[in-house]
Amino acid sequence: MDFAIIAFSSSTAANRLKKLALERNFYGVTIQQTPRALSQNGCSYSIRCPISTLTGLLGLADSYGVTHGYVYRESVDAAGRTFYQRMS
Numbered sequence: 001m002d003f004a005i006i007a008f009s010s011s012t013a014a015n016r017l018k019k020l021a022l023e024r025n026f027y028g029v030t031i032q033q034t035p036r037a038l039s040q041n042g043c044s045y046s047i048r049c050p051i052s053t054l055t056g057l058l059g060l061a062d063s064y065g066v067t068h069g070y071v072y073r074e075s076v077d078a079a080g081r082t083f084y085q086r087m088s
Contacts, residue, residue, distance in 0.1 A: 004054040005084065006047045006061075007034050007069035014045040017057065017066045024060065026053050038072060038084055048074070 008014040014031050021029045026049070033039075034046040049057055051073065061068055072084040 002051045003074040004049050004051050004057075004087070005035070005038065005072040005074050006049070006054075006057065007038060007072070008045045008047070009067075009069060011045045013066050013068065014047055016064070017047055017061050017068070020060050020064060020066070021047075021049075021053075021057055024056075026057060026060075028053065029057070035074075035082075035084065038070070 006017075008017075011031070018029055018031055029047055029049045032046055032048055034044055038046075047057070054071070058068075058071070060066075071087045073087055074082060074084055076082050
């Protein structure tokens, strides 16, 4: 299963979106430190969620003015290596 990573510049913004997501029954939403491969732009916290919930989460963020950075698709190849593809 692929996941989405939504980067944030603060833990406050990430926590706010996670709280909003849980209130609206979005499951599988977790906060983590942004993977090192993605943190060049200074974003230190991320939300990781199933790719199927990404559109809903981004809509929720827009509705409540929760600013985020780039969005990435997290995938694992046949050898078990994790890689990221920027989506926006």
